[in-house]
Amino acid sequence: MRGWLRKEWLRRMLLLLIYLLGLPGSWLAQRRARGSFSLAQAPRLLLLRPDHLGDLVLTTPALTALKERCPTAEVTLFVGPWSQAIVKGHPAAGRVLTCAFPGFRRGSQGALSPYWLLLRLARQLRRERYDLAINLRPDFWWGAALLYLAGIPHRVGYALAPGRRFLTHALPFSEGEHSTCSSLRLVSAALQLLGQAPLAEPFTPERYPLLFGPTAQEEEQATALLAKAGLTGETPFAVIHPGSGAAVKLWRPEGWATCAVTLLRRYGLRLVLTGTQQEQALLEEIATLVHQQLRANEAPPVLLSALSVGELAAVLRRARLALGVDSGPLHVAVSQGTPTVALYGPADPRIFGPWGNPRRHVVILASERCPACPKLPCGRLDIPPQALPLHPCVRLIPEERVLAAVEQLLPARML
Incomplete structure (x- = not known):
């Protein structure tokens, strides 16, 4: 003291x-x-x-x-x-x-x-x-x-x-x-x-949209990477970006694997896993879990972990759907007009949620308060690794809630 x-x-x-x-x-x-x-x-x-x-x-x-x-x-x-x-x-x-x-x-x-x-x-x-x-x-x-x-x-x-x-x-x-x-x-x-009139209200995403665009070179690089993986313009795919700068925001790898297999079988969507180079191990863990569930004729997930922010935006813009936790790449996906499903726990989605049409961007907020937190959302992101077991709010989100959100955004089967 x-x-x-x-x-x-x-x-x-x-x-x-x-x-x-x-x-x-x-x-x-x-x-x-x-x-x-x-x-x-x-x-x-x-x-x-x-x-x-x-x-x-x-x-x-x-x-x-x-x-x-x-x-x-x-x-x-x-x-x-x-x-x-x-x-x-x-x-x-x-x-x-x-x-x-x-x-x-x-x-x-x-x-x-x-x-x-x-x-x-x-x-x-x-x-x-x-x-x-x-x-x-x-x-x-x-x-x-x-x-x-x-x-x-x-x-x-x-x-x-x-x-x-x-x-x-x-x-x-x-x-x-x-x-x-x-x-x-x-x-x-x-x-x-500065002598100007104030901005017109209400402040809405329709009136004040997000603005971020990749360069022409980044567009070309994204197209080449997708084509190399067999994802041409005719192949529908979804992106899962499971990582975040705060470990307390992360979901379960097996949950993402279940969603990936469902996206393939129910909606005919190939899967692209994106992340930073530091998140490569997480992507590989999810990909391994997916492989264990795939049939012989089903396409494996594509891993892209060395993209610039612009290249990631170009990939996301081509996707039919983007899924992930509360993170910068999910906001990039919103800026590209791609429908999103985002999992939130400690951060308040009223403040940091998607800035877009709520019919195209579904937020899943953890429903169980962590033992070490007085409220949900708590706003705490700097949780040390040894204390993470006391903050399981995002990890407790069931797969059924995520798949129900997907159901809101996608038609029955896309192929």
Whole structure:
């Protein structure tokens, strides 16, 4: 307890020091904004989003809306290297900067290293003389402090402590609101500061769709990989992406194997298993379980584990159906217009669920609360391996629920 109190005291002192260090720059920035900020010129905007793949996909409607409403703006996107592929080709991305943001990169780091990084990046951003910045991650106080120390005169974000003090325009945060709506609300507030009308509501997937597209080269590579596996344009297939960055989200390999065999026999769909190179062992385990159930004349699953994000999108766009747990690739599948079945447990699908037509995207939420959690969904993703047995909510989802969801989305047999 004493150790926690010491860390909390040190954190508060460092936050106060950051605030005091930024006061002169903030005052000068406000004077510059009053004296020279003109919407007749192209405003320089900085949008900060440190999150991983799926969160960036869910942010793309807000980026599109900003570009459509303020086409002359010079927009810089500041994201993690783990998700830059999502925004590099986006029409709003005039420039993309990357940083391994503290709290989002894996591996240990010194207690003071996030603060040294904060000071160094703020000095670099100050030279860019941005007119307005948006902290798109609601609870990312480090990002709000960065924008403050960088001397950006207009700083938009959500009024969550301790980042609230570093913002000039802090919006009330709505608990339980979808992540895409939260981003759209921030962009709407920024547009009003730029002299534009707010975004039209309600915020819906039809009005503000996801936007991510593979390059022509990635399309060609995906076509070649599928053709090599015997999956030409005439061969219907489904994709199962079983992996996730958080082990607590994973389902049972034998459950995926049962679904794969059912997709083949009941719907005539070949199976493609996708994942990262780190997930190769999981894909092979599922493929082995499928092989054990196949008849002699039935086609084995195809494993694709070395795809770029764009190549994965191109594969998903050709699929009749995509299945998986709560993960970035499932949001990529939604962005490609492919029907999805997604298994959720610790993450709240009201906030992080598919941003698409609910008739085409079925969410299966775990129905049994974990012994170590007070509620479902609990929001806990950083479960250490030794504690996973106490968090079985996703693993307890029965195959029958997944197959019933498939039944909603597919006709009886596709061949």
